[in-house]
Amino acid sequence: MPNREDFNDDEVKIAYSIARGVARGDLTRSAGNRLIIEKLGAKPYTAAQFTEAYPAMLDGILYKKTLSDLAVNIYVEAITAEHGLAKRVLALQAVLRNIEFWEKNESERLGRRAFRKSQRALYQMLLAATPLNVVYPDDVVGSKTYSEGAVTQVLVNRYERDPDARAAAIAHYGCRCCACGFDFEAKYGELGRGFIHVHHIVDLATIGAEYQVDPIKDLRPVCPNCHAMLHTDKPAMDISVLRDLIAATIRRPDAVR
Ligand SMILES: [Zn+2]
Ligand SMILES: [Zn+2]
Structure with a gap:
């Protein structure tokens, strides 16, 4: 199978479940990556994207290898279905950290800007679809400290x-x-x-x-x-x-x- 990057829903879901298996310790990360390469015909870098993002999303921390918009969408919805709203919030936080990281650190290569913009729009959409006020609503006036959280x-x-x-x-x-x-x-x-x-x-x-x-x-x-x-x-x-x-x-x- 040739290397591919244009995966459909079902393929991303396969990658998701392998990434979840890695996070649970069912298999090592490199074994998980190999399995994704094998099953999806993914490039090694792409396979690593899938297995890096999942645990980062559960913890709300930065992952550096960016997922496609389709994969972000599927990951966030799957994490919500599996772990509930609090984890959805963390997953979205991780997505935002990835976007902001690359907005700061990426050279202005053609196309990448547009890509970040589209991923930010997706993030906003997923955020808008998150029922608010469930954990507790927060607000801060005149705060620099919290503006990035x-x-x-x-x-x-x-x-x-x-x-x-x-x-x-x-x-x-x-x-x-x-x-x-x-x-x-x-x-x-x-x-x-x-x-x-x-x-x-x-x-x-x-x-x-x-x-x-x-x-x-x-x-x-x-x-x-x-x-x-x-x-x-x-x-x-x-x-x-x-x-x-x-x-x-x-x-x-x-x-x-
Ligand atoms: Zn209140
Ligand atoms: Zn008080």
Whole structure:
């Protein structure tokens, strides 16, 4: 069989299941690569793409050998079906890391730019098809630290992400946490100025198509710790409930301050 790179769905799925076998330790990576070369007529480099990407996607880390758009699509959907939404989020993070790595490091050879653009569009599409707010929605204002974290971006609920609504909520409530009073600027100085999550207090399940976010009524600035605590419940806990919990904990004589 001649070396090929234009694989169809079924062939990519074969490569996927071999890559999964490698990740599980059923066979070594080089044996997996050989099997892909044998079954698909793939080039060694292409076979290595398939076996490198799978474990990286499960961990949300960078893989350097880029998959085709078709393979990215199949891998992300298969990982979702097999391991659930949290792993889908990690897989998408790995895809984004690959795209960003090559956008930074690739010479402007003809065609590659267009390829990255198409893969980025695919990434956006897969991201848009990811039900949000499942782990917990996150948002950060004025943050450089988090701007590259795909997971953070993925988990943002769109009402919490809307920059105008967020700005209006912060203008009204300030940058202190509405639950515990934490103030990033007071703690971290210049570095913490303007840093806060924004929590959307309306249960997404109750929102209809015509819903318009009301920043004052529906959004509250909260620190990331309290934000995570609020989302330990589904729908999210009331901020007043969390406030009472914090107060009760602080009143305990053995409480650690
Ligand atoms: Zn807080
Ligand atoms: Zn929230």
